[in-house]
Amino acid sequence: MTNKNINSNRSMARKRYLKLHPPIGEKNSFFGKHHSKESRDRISKSRLARRERLGYINPPSAREKLSKRFLGSGGSNWKGGICPLRTLIRCYRKNKIWTKKIFCRDKYTCQECFEVGGNLEAHHIKTFSKILQEFLKEYSYLSPISDKEILFKLAIHYKPFWDINNGKTLCKECHKKWRKPRNDDK
Numbered sequence: 001m002t003n004k005n006i007n008s009n010r011s012m013a014r015k016r017y018l019k020l021h022p023p024i025g026e027k028n029s030f031f032g033k034h035h036s037k038e039s040r041d042r043i044s045k046s047r048l049a050r051r052e053r054l055g056y057i058n059p060p061s062a063r064e065k066l067s068k069r070f071l072g073s074g075g076s077n078w079k080g081g082i083c084p085l086r087t088l089i090r091c092y093r094k095n096k097i098w099t100k101k102i103f104c105r106d107k108y109t110c111q112e113c114f115e116v117g118g119n120l121e122a123h124h125i126k127t128f129s130k131i132l133q134e135f136l137k138e139y140s141y142l143s144p145i146s147d148k149e150i151l152f153k154l155a156i157h158y159k160p161f162w163d164i165n166n167g168k169t170l171c172k173e174c175h176k177k178w179r180k181p182r183n184d185d186k
């Protein structure tokens with residue numbers, strides 16, 4: 001018998017089986033019935049065990065270890081849960097004004113290669129992260145997580161964030177030289 005015949009015989013058998021035991025609907029022997037809580041747990045456990053056995057997921061002990069290692073303070077990019085606050089300040093409209101003021105002052109000229117126009121960016125002389133750190137130090141009695149809204153309002157009035165003397169116009173290429181690798185951005 002050729003492979004093709006075997007396959008077609010199999011699909012015929014499958015069709016016959018499905019006719020007698022439809023997977024859904026009234027004719028299915030389980031129609032209208034429900035698994036009990038115990039059997040649901042059993043099914044869930046056996047599925048989980050199967051996934052573990054096949055290597056799709058790590059066993060619970062390893063999962064716990066991994067999450068302890070990488071979550072929160074264990075993560076290499078963890079900065080104390082200040083990301084949402086940082087984003088709030090950086091996306092605030094005053095930032096656009098800050099950038100524009102610096103461009104105007106520098107007459108849209110890169111302060112390193114003196115190219116005029118093109119892809120310009122405003123560079124923080126004292127890094128934004130450093131200013132944020134100092135700001136949080138000053139308000140160390142507030143939590144960057146639970147007091148995020150209050151800190152944001154305070155940040156709006158915190159001059160160092162919006163000081164144009166702390167910025168200079170750079171073209172994209174010159175600005176790249178100032179960029180540190182992400183993890184050193186402290």
Ligand SMILES: [Zn+2]
Nearest residue numbers: 110113171174
């Ligand atoms: Zn330049």
